[in-house]
Amino acid sequence: MLVTVYEDGALRRRPDDVIVEEPMTIQLDGNIVSTTMRTPGNDYELAAGFCFSDGLLDGAAVKGVRYCADGAASESQFNVVTVETGGKAPVPTPRLGTTTSSCGLCGNDAIEALCDRLERLPATPPIDLDVLTSIPNAASGGQGLFSTTGAVHGAAAFTPAGEVLITREDVGRHNAVDKVVGRMLLDGQLPATGLGLFVSGRASFELVQKAWAAGFGTLIAVSAPTALAVQTARRAGLMLAGFVRDERLNIYAPERMPL
Amino acid sequence: MLVTVYEDGALRRRPDDVIVEEPMTIQLDGNIVSTTMRTPGNDYELAAGFCFSDGLLDGAAVKGVRYCADGAASESQFNVVTVETGGKAPVPTPRLGTTTSSCGLCGNDAIEALCDRLERLPATPPIDLDVLTSIPNAASGGQGLFSTTGAVHGAAAFTPAGEVLITREDVGRHNAVDKVVGRMLLDGQLPATGLGLFVSGRASFELVQKAWAAGFGTLIAVSAPTALAVQTARRAGLMLAGFVRDERLNIYAPERMPL
Secondary structure: OEEEEEEOOEEEEEEOOOEOOEEEEEEEOOEEEEEEEEOOOOHHHHHHHHHHHOOOOOOOOOOEEEEOOOOOOOHHHHHEEEEEOOOOOOOOOOOOOOOEOOOOOOHHHHHHHHHHOOOOOOOOOOOOHHHHHHHHHHHHOOOHHHHHHOOOEEEEEEOOOOOEEEEEEEOOHHHHHHHHHHHHHHOOOOOOOOOEEEEOOOEOHHHHHHHHHHOOOEEEEOOOEEHHHHHHHHHHOOEEEEEEEOOEEEEEEOOOOOO | OEEEEEEOOEEEEEEOOOEOOEEEEEEEOOEEEEEEEEOOOOHHHHHHHHHHHOOOOOOOOOOEEEEOOOOOOOHHHHHEEEEEOOOOOOOOOOOOOOOEOOOOOOHHHHHHHHHHOOOOOOOOOOOOHHHHHHHHHHHHOOOHHHHHHOOOEEEEEEOOOOOEEEEEEEOOHHHHHHHHHHHHHHOOOOOOOOOEEEEOOOEOHHHHHHHHHHOOOEEEEOOOEEHHHHHHHHHHOOEEEEEEEOOEEEEEEOOOOOO
């Protein structure tokens, strides 16, 4: 699109790439489970990855993923994606209850529910720190949108040797991670034991929980983690590093590294 | 907390501030409407602002906001906040239905529902562009957390003269905006006609929708907007600028400025 630039006291018009953000509704066996604002592309991976990371599959195999195209043809039919397990996955429960519940249900319970079902990760050899600091550059080869729009986040799965296996981008960091996890799920590559996950930007609780659910042993972020992200990584047995740049990083979990 | 730093090939330990992220459940007249991951602080503003921005109040006055403290005393009781309208607000409907709905309900409908209820903003005199480029610096005086943690977002309301009225911070950009809007709602200062809203980072659809709902005529962001944010701002009659830094900015809405 054309944008008006104000610089050095003067206005001028120039073309500008803007990242696309559209709602996508995810269904599991025909039940709506979430609507997320996402960058279109790799939608099947996003839907499958979301259902997996949120624990909605409960071990059920994904038999198919498809756009909801049984209604009248319209643009928005490509904004609804259904993950099919043939009814093997449990019926999802609404996250928003309208019953009066006082303190009965709160966010802490939701966090416990997400984490309680997950086993502590198996111990795997730590990935070399110089490999970790090389990943942001290695992964940025697959992050074409960021450089043109400045508005997109990236996620990547990588090996202990520093090989980047999959990179995905999205306006939402959590969606980029769901796309990576969804690709691996659809390819039968989960759990991601021994592999690392890279995210641009910050590491929140949500990203640690998704990495844990997929079985990654290491999560590295370009920016800072939150306190709950650190706490959850320690609980998971996940190696969590932040401010990962060329030649440097901060290790938040485990709490103590052998020096 | 203590963090292990890897730099120049060596490991050392040093203290590090990490941003706090905790779940907060928002209730409206006893009905759960949302659980958000937020930085504790200004919780009443966040709850009131969220209910207002999402259109849940439907014109009803807020009679009170309180922590849910009628259960057994526990830490988590400060993670549930109830907004009271004495039943004047409509009963919220679940966002996640478990009925089979095919294409009947999707994210596009949700976006329409959020925007349809909003009137186009009244025309107000445009804020001077040099005032807009001064806001990031002016607002950062109130953004103490960012410099120490590198993980927090800020939002601020400002006047056409460049005076910063309110600044709020949070691990979530949308929460920082809800806190600003909530403060103004509780102070009887909405709609924010003629005022501007500043956000650190990017401008998504969600932020434009919140600015529109609160009546701000101008939204400026430090980073890029999304395509849907631009489209929504044009629909709202909201002035939207991105990449706002010292001395420069990009104007995305209105589509065409008088040159």
